[in-house]
Amino acid sequence: MEYVQTVLASIVATKFDAAAGHGSLLAELDAHRGYLETQPGFRGIQITRSANPEGDVLLVVVTRWANNNAMADYSTHEPTVASIVNRFGDLLVPNSVQVHRMESDQAPSRDAPNQVYDRLALAVLIPAGVLALAVLVIFGLSRIYLVLPGSWATPLAAGAALSVLGIAWYFATHPHVPRWQIGGLAAVLFVLGITGIAASIYDDQHAEKKKVVATKPTASASAPTPVAGTTPAAGTTPPAAGAPIINMGDLYFADADANTSPTITVKSGTELAVNNQGTALHNVHVAKGSSYAGGTVCKAGGEDPCSKPAQILGGASGTITINLPAGTYDFRCDFHPDQMTGKLVVQ
Ligand SMILES: [Cu+2]
8 A cells, every 4th residue: 555645736838937947846846855755654756747838737746655644744744745836826827736645556666676676786787797798708709819810810809999999989979878779789799708608618629529639648759549530620621641741739740640750751842731639829840951940930931941820729720831952851849849849851
C-alpha cells in the first residue's frame, strides 16, 4: 500500500511564462524536492503539466508516501506543495487548486530497489564492466598480434591507437550519444576480445600437436622420434618427396629424417622449405664467409643467405634460397646461435 497526494492547479494561459520564470512557481516546486527528501516516509515526487499549452495549463504535482501518517504529517506542516501553489495564486485560474489524498493498491513502489540498483550500477557495475571489457580487448589484441607476422603488427597497433583516439574524440564531442552506439561499440570490442581468445586457444591446440611431432631433444642431442602419420603443422608447406628441408624446433635444427644438427646437401639455386615446429622464434642464417655477417639477425637479401622471413614465428614456415659456390657452409639460428647449428653442403 502506498499513499499519494495529488495537487492540481490551472495556470492562466497568459501567465505561464511568468510561472516558469526564475524563482517562480515551477522553480519553487522543483526546489521543494530537496525538502521532501528529508521527510520521513517520502517515496517520490512527480511534477507534470499539459503537454500542449494552448489555453490554461493544467499542473499536476504527485507526491508518494510510505504510509498515511507520513503523508498526514507532511500535509499539516508547511511548506507543502499546496502551500507553494497557493502562494502563486495570482498566476492561477481562480479556485482551480485541488488537493487529493489517495491510497494506492499497487504493489509497493520499486523505486527504492531501483535507486539502490542505479547507484550500484553507476558506482560499481559500469567501471567494473568497462575494466573487464578493456582487459578482454587488450588480451584479445595481444593474442592477435602474436599470430600476425611482424610486419603487420606496427600498422595494426597504429590503427588501434588511432581508433581509440577517434572514438574518445567522438564521445567527448557528442555528450548525448545514443545508447545503440555505445552498445554497438561495446559489442565490437567484445567480439574483438573473444576473437583473440579463440585465436589463442586455436594456437595452443596446434602447439600441442607440434610437441608430438617434434619432441625436444636432450642435451646429448638424441634425435627426436618422427611420429608416423602426423600431419604438418598449420601453415607449413609439405615439401615435395625427397626435396631438402630444414625443420626447426626448440632448440634444434633437424633434417627430413629428424637428425638434429644436420648436414643438409643441396644444389646451388635450390629453395628449401624451412618449418618452425617449435613455439619460439627461429630463423636460418648461412655463413657465406668464415663468420656470420653482422653478428645479429640476418636480413633477407643481405650478404649471407638468410631465411625468408628472417624471423619465423613458432608454427610458421618460410623458405631459404641457396645461391652459393659449391662447398660446405655453417648455418645457425640467429636467436639461438649456440644451440641451433647445422652444416650445408652445396653441390
Ligand atoms: Cu632459434
